[in-house]
Amino acid sequence: MxxxxxxxxxxxxxxxxxxxxxxxxxxxxxxxxxxxxxxxxxxxxxxxxxxxxxxxxxxxxxxxxxxxxxxxxxxxxxxxxxxxxxxxxxxxxxxxxxxxxxxxxxxxxxxxxxxxxxxxxxxxxxxxxxxxxxxxxxxxRLGVDAIEITLAQLRSVVARSRAPLKAVLMDQARVAGLGNLLVDEILWRVGLDPARPANTLDAGEQARLARSIRQTLRTLGKRGGSHTGDLMAAREPGGMCPKDGAPLLRRTVGGRTTYSCPRHQH
DNA sequence: ATTGTGGCCTGCCCGC
DNA sequence: TGCGGGCAGGCCACAA
Structure with missing residues (x-):
């Protein structure tokens, strides 16, 4: 879905x-x-x-x-x-x-x-x-529901995997509910590189990510769905970052087509 | 064990 | 207008 x-x-x-x-x-x-x-x-x-x-x-x-x-x-x-x-x-x-x-x-x-x-x-x-x-x-079979994920739960998930952050967040056995569009939107909002090994996030990044997951889901839920994110309009070949205008990077991460901003996602 | 890859199945859109 | 190729927001089995 x-x-x-x-x-x-x-x-x-x-x-x-x-x-x-x-x-x-x-x-x-x-x-x-x-x-x-x-x-x-x-x-x-x-x-x-x-x-x-x-x-x-x-x-x-x-x-x-x-x-x-x-x-x-x-x-x-x-x-x-x-x-x-x-x-x-x-x-x-x-x-x-x-x-x-x-x-x-x-x-x-x-x-x-x-x-x-x-x-x-x-x-x-x-x-x-x-x-x-x-x-x-x-x-x-399923991990913690993404809508109500706590910092402690997110930390335990990302700290024990060196897979790309995006792959970890999309692993339904770890965090249940996030798919390709939502993860791209969340990581774009919080300024994290989807390809970062998950266990390289420091405590501050973990905290911001947990908050971003909950906040993004709340916001997009009110708007009407996974496709209502701010990154969505630019999520096409040649798209520009809506935050800073940089050309978006399009690549495969975690086996999925991934859009991210090379300027503000690290 | 964890991580990465390919395949599943069908509809749609683009370019020729 | 017709056709082939590539794409798609998920999941699973399998290989390394």
């Missing part, structure tokens, strides 16, 4: 409009889209008759809790949006249209859906099929 901000919008949409509605049927036309052993048959066996009772999120991963037949809770449905997925409920989609994902609504792009007794539907629309649906996902 979309990154953590779009995942949070999807979570909020589900919380607002997807809870407490009994599921009648499961549409899983794309078995490939189901991961970690989940099959269309298994999904149809466990979901109908239940309702979602909570929508949680960690990083970019969504967890939909279901009610149990008895007191014990039902299975947890895990949704991941990949690079182009969007949650759609009764025709309303969460999040602004993504730059690299068409916002058209082709029926064949709906890879997974549940229909409710009331006639509505919760669906995952994903043109590129890089998202995923699974049952009872392992929540501990």
């Amino acid at each position: 979309p990154e953590i901000l779009e995942a949070e919008e999807a979570r909020a949409l589900i919380e607002a409009r997807g809870l407490g509605r009994e599921i009648t049927t499961v549409d899983a036309p794309d078995a490939w889209y189901l991961k970690r052993g989940l099959t269309p048959r298994a999904a149809r066996a466990v979901l109908p008759g239940r309702s979602f009772v909570a929508a949680r999120r960690r990083g970019k991963q969504l967890f939909l809790d279901t009610d149990g037949v008895e007191d014990s809770g039902g299975p947890v449905l895990g949704l991941h949006l990949g690079m182009s997925g969007r949650v759609v409920i009764d025709g309303a989609a969460a999040g602004d249209p993504l730059r690299y994902a068409s916002n058209r609504d082709m029926p064949e792009w709906h890879r997974f859906a549940v229909r409710f007794v009331d006639g509505g539907r919760l669906s995952l629309r994903d043109p590129r099929r890089l998202g995923a649906v699974e049952l009872d996902p392992d929540e501990d």
Whole structure:
């Protein structure tokens, strides 16, 4: 996906409009889209008759809790949006249209859906099929959620790796939720070079980075998503730094296309 | 063990 | 207008 901000919008949409509605049927036309052993048959066996009772999120991963037949809770449905997925409920989609994902609504792009007794539907629309649906996902695969990362948590993450700072921040097992655009924006704002070995940050840089992560997510969240950063407009070949006008550096860091300012990011 | 690379899959945009 | 190439905000398996 979309990154953590779009995942949070999807979570909020589900919380607002997807809870407490009994599921009648499961549409899983794309078995490939189901991961970690989940099959269309298994999904149809466990979901109908239940309702979602909570929508949680960690990083970019969504967890939909279901009610149990008895007191014990039902299975947890895990949704991941990949690079182009969007949650759609009764025709309303969460999040602004993504730059690299068409916002058209082709029926064949709906890879997974549940229909409710009331006639509505919760669906995952994903043109590129890089998202995923699974049952009872392992929540501990993911590191600390980026939105609420503390200085102590950030310090323990960056201090023990000499990989490029950007690669460490995008490692979902360490910090969950940051993707390519958000990391470029955060590091540009705080003035840190994405290629710096993570363990070379001094205490002051660690503190500013932790604050920048929280502040940037808060600001861009209010604006409407990961693509609303101040670096975004210049994030193209030949782009100039919006802060100081220097030509931006475009390179691959951590395996991803990376834009940074050679003048103020060190 | 950690880090880096390639592949997955499809849509879109650019240049010829 | 049609086509090929390259690009894309994520994740995983694998190699070094």
